[in-house]
Amino acid sequence: MPSSSPIILNVNDDLASRYVTSRVLSLAGFQVLEAGTGGETLALADEHTDLVILDVRLPDLSGLEVCRRLKSSPRTRNALVLHLSAQAVGAAERAQGLAHGADAYLVAPVDPEELVAQVHALLRLRRAEREVRVLSDQVQQQRRLLDLAMSAAADPIALYDGDGMLIFANHAVAASRGSHHVHVPGRNMDALRTLDPQLEPYALSLEAARRTGQVQRGRVTLSSDQGPRHFEYTMSPAAGPSGAVEAVIATGRDITEVRNAEDFREQFLGILGHDLRNPLNALSMSAQQLQRQGEMTQRQKVFTERILISAERMDRMIRQLLDFARARLGAGLPVVRSRCDLFDVVRGAVDESSASHPHREVRLELLGDGRGDWDADRLEQVVGNLVSNALKFSPPDTPVRVVAEATAKEALLRVHNLGVPIPEDQLPHLFAAWRRAGRSEREQGVSAGLGLGLYITEQIVRAHGGTVQVTSTEAKGTTFTVRLPRG
Known part of the structure; x- marks a missing residue:
């Protein structure tokens, strides 16, 4: 069993010298064992031996050979060796002893205080080496576990x-x-x-x-x-x-499976949107024909008008589905640029929104020259989506403000409304597909759409090389800002 105090093996065939050394070390608080030959040393030394004070000249084995064997044995290789000799005192002999693995070399007789100090210094070295080994083992274990975890991930x-x-x-x-x-x-x-x-x-x-x-x-x-x-x-x-x-x-x-599922869904939506248009057009044309024929009761007129309104809403949804499929399956929404006046586009979209909401106020302000090369039909979608969104999510007694401004380098469109702001954590995801504005308090009583309007808006703006951003606070309301470089 290891002792709480360091264990020192004092090896010397001279009894008097060995007694003096052991006495000095015992008084210094060390546990001392003794040996008179190399054979006894190799038999007594084990993994608990902290230090071997070893005479170079022994009757059976050379102290150099004993040191070599101690250092090469797995049981004793961590024990420190201090050569203490009164005979092998030359520089060459000291160098030879250190070359055979000794950790220090002293010439006898040595002052007791110096001996104790040297022993303490060597034992500090041994403790440091042990700590280093423990830390090294811990590091190696942690490295092994890390490599194992990363490899098995x-x-x-x-x-x-x-x-x-x-x-x-x-x-x-x-x-x-x-x-x-x-x-x-x-x-x-x-x-x-x-x-x-x-x-x-x-x-x-x-x-x-x-x-x-x-x-x-x-x-x-x-x-x-x-x-x-x-x-x-x-x-x-x-x-x-x-x-x-x-x-x-x-x-x-x-994400292969997720991506394949997305592609399938988008292809399905594109096919579905395309195939729904034919029966929807037939439904809408039939309702319009009934209106033109006249001779309907008031109740029939109400039903026919409902059919047309629902058909128009379904048509908008189908257009959004087709636009979404084009944007996701192709290289974005296609735009066909031609010379047009952006202000005419904005004015037309605002007039259409105002006609659909006769009890709401939409204020329009135009600044500069709106002529440029843009896709008028696509930009009308942008304005219509943003104004419709502002009307839908603002209090009925508040105005919606639309400002279109053209400079030499770009055109800006701002659509502003008051009301409950968009939650801050939802702003970064507002233009993602299948997401509506996310303002739950404002959506109460509002008919829900597909959640593609803002996604398509951003796709159209990006196809023009522009950007769309939003700010929303309780004090200042919500503002969507579109920037379009002049084509």
């Missing part, structure tokens, strides 16, 4: 150094690509993109993460043994003390 994980060299890629990276797998540690990103050009957008994101130190996110489609696979990835750079990026960890997620 279900999602792809890759680690790059500051120069873009691949340091680590887990099993999921290889499994996701099969025979197309090129992520082999030791390759830099240039080599990877050369081997697999499909990695180009991924490589550009890695370069941006290294250059800016900011997290990069994106999507990439890659070939695999199972066909095309779609991945979302996040690249998180780690900066060192100097601020330079020293590592980038990339994590991925296979």
Whole structure:
């Protein structure tokens, strides 16, 4: 059993010298064991021995050989060895002793205080070495667990150094690509993109993460043994003390099934919207024909008007479905530019909205010259969607304000309404598909749409090279701002 005090093995074949040394160490609080030969030393020393004070010249084995054996044995290799000799005192002998593994060398006779101080110094060294070993073992264990966890992770994980060299890629990276797998540690990103050009957008994101130190996110489609696979990835750079990026960890997620489901839904919606138009047109034309024929009772007129209003609303929904399908399945909504006056477009959309809401006030202000190259029909959708949205979500006794302003470089459209603001946490997602304005208090009693109006609005504006933004507060109300570069 190990003692609470350090265990020292004092080895000397001279009884008097051994007694003096043991006495000094015992008085200093150490637990001392004694041996007179090399054989006894090797028999007594074990894993609990902290220090061996070893004479160089012993009757059976050389102290140098004993030291070598102690240091080479798994049981005693961590024990410190202090050579203490009154005979082997030359510089060459001291150097030889240290070369055979001794940790220190003293020439006898030695002052007791110096001996105790030297022993304390060596034991401090041993404690430090033990602490280092414990910490090293802990680090190695943590590293092993980290490597194991990263290797076993279900999602792809890759680690790059500051120069873009691949340091680590887990099993999921290889499994996701099969025979197309090129992520082999030791390759830099240039080599990877050369081997697999499909990695180009991924490589550009890695370069941006290294250059800016900011997290990069994106999507990439890659070939695999199972066909095309779609991945979302996040690249998180780690900066060192100097601020330079020293590592980038990339994590991925296979979204192939989700993407395929989205594509199917969008194709289905496009087909459905197209096929619904024929029976809807027949329904609408029949109702219009009934109106033109006259000779209907008042009740019949009310029903016919309801049919036309519902058909118009269904037509708007179908147009939105078709626009959505075009935007998601193609390269955005197509625009056909021609010379037109944006102010005429805005005025026409506002007049139509006012006619549909005769009890509401829509204020229109036009500033500058609105002539330019735009798709008038598409921009009429933008204005109509924004004004309709403002009327729908504002108190009935408040006006909606529309301002169109043209400068030399761009045209601006602002649509403002008062009322309950859009929750701040919903603002970043307002232009996503299938989301309505999200103002629950304002939606009470309001007929719900498909949630595509603002999505389509942004797609049309982007197709013109412009932007659309929104601000919404309790004090100032809600304002949608569209900026269009002059075509």
